[in-house]
Amino acid sequence: DAGITQSPRHKVTETGTPVTLRCHQTENHRYMYWYRQDPGHGLRLIHYSYGVKDTDKGEVSDGYSVSRSKTEDFLLTLESATSSQTSVYFCAISERERRSEAFFGQGTRLTVV
Amino acid sequence: AQSVTQLGSHVSVSEGALVLLRCNYSSSVPPYLFWYVQYPNQGLQLLLKYTSAATLVKGINGFEAEFKKSETSFHLTKPSAHMSDAAEYFCAVLNTGFQKLVFGTGTRLLVSP
Numbered sequence: 331d332a333g334i335t336q337s338p339r340h341k342v343t344e345t346g347t348p349v350t351l352r353c354h355q356t357e358n359h360r361y362m363y364w365y366r367q368d369p370g371h372g373l374r375l376i377h378y379s380y381g382v383k384d385t386d387k388g389e390v391s392d393g394y395s396v397s398r399s400k401t402e403d404f405l406l407t408l409e410s411a412t413s414s415q416t417s418v419y420f421c422a423i424s425e426r427e428r429r430s431e432a433f434f435g436q437g438t439r440l441t442v443v
Numbered sequence: 444a445q446s447v448t449q450l451g452s453h454v455s456v457s458e459g460a461l462v463l464l465r466c467n468y469s470s471s472v473p474p475y476l477f478w479y480v481q482y483p484n485q486g487l488q489l490l491l492k493y494t495s496a497a498t499l500v501k502g503i504n505g506f507e508a509e510f511k512k513s514e515t516s517f518h519l520t521k522p523s524a525h526m527s528d529a530a531e532y533f534c535a536v537l538n539t540g541f542q543k544l545v546f547g548t549g550t551r552l553l554v555s556p
Contacts, residue, residue, distance in 0.1 A: 334486075361542050370452070372533060372548040373487075380542070388543070420486060424542060431477055432544055434486035 333357050336421050336435040343442055349408040351438050353421030355401075362404040363422040363432065364388075364396065373420065379404055411442045445470045445536040447517075449547035457555050462506075462521040464550045466534030469515065475537035476517045477544065478508055482530045490532070493517060504528070529554045 333356030343349050353362060361380055365373040365388075375388030377396040385396050393415060395407045408415055418439050422432040450465040468474050475494050479487040491502025498510045508519045519532060534547040 363543060365546075370548060372449075373544075373546040375543060375545075378543055422487075422544075431489045431492055434479075434488075436486045437484075 334421060334423060334433060334435040336419075336438050338438060339436065340439045341441070343411050343440070345412060345442055346410050349411050349440065351406040351419055351421075351440070353404045353406070353435060355404075355423050357423060357433070358401060359423040359425050359433075360401075361424045361432075362398065363424075364394075364404070364406045365420045365422065366390065366417040367420060367437070368417050376406065376419075408440075411440075413442050416440060416442045445474060445538050445545055447476075447534045447536050447545065447547040449532075449534050449550050451550055452548065453551045453553065455553040455555065456524045458526055459523050462519070462524045462528065462552065464519040464532050464534075464552065466508075466517045466519065466547060467515050468517060468534075468536050470536060476508075476510065477535045477537070478502065478506070478517075478519050479533045479535060479546075480504075480530050481533065481549075487533065490519070524552075524554050526554050526556070528552060 335354045337352045363378045364376040374390045379385045379398045397405045418437050420437050421435040424432040446469045448467045477492045478490040481487050491500045493510045501507045506521045531549050531551045533549045535544040
């Protein structure tokens with residue numbers, strides 16, 4: 331299994347509070363991604379990174395920010411959590427080659443109450 | 444932009460029956476296509492991938508998929524379903540503009556004894 335660790339695995343937070351999810355990899359892969367999974371929507375890309383300090387928005391980036399100060403860590407921050415951000419969040423990594431698949435973490439279940 | 448459509452949010456089969464999960468893609472260039480499986484409370488695991496080397500792709504756990512350009516399809520099949528195949532399956536296409544996956548909405552496979 332690819333070395334991807336997400337933390338925390340579960341979190342309950344209140345509306346309006348900031349939340350940071352962490353993704354840590356030991357594979358030295360260049361690309362890292364944050365997806366959210368919701369019933370009926372599959373997985374949707376929030377943000378991605380193509381190198382240290384190089385990030386860009388995905389299709390559902392509103393309300394989220396990311397940072398990547400080291401190759402191995404990719405942080406996802408909800409500046410002010412809302413109930414619509416209740417979801418399961420997955421981190422993924424992939425290598426440089428275009429044909430390579432993405433490897434996924436175990437997910438973080440976030441509930442905003 | 445590339446996209447995939449999965450037909451049927453739920454598919455039910457009996458143990459030992461043929462499994463057929465449908466995926467159609469939209470792409471203006473030759474696509475790279477993937478099938479992932481997700482077991483309950485887990486991350487996504489790669490089943491197989493198509494990267495233009497061969498139109499019939501064999502994956503893990505007895506699954507295979509055939510790339511058909513004329514039908515813009517990449518359907519997933521398994522000759523004989525097993526109870527352990529019950530999971531959610533996602534088709535994905537690699538965005539040619541950048542190294543990121545675009546997912547379908549998923550198909551939940553139910554296997555009955």
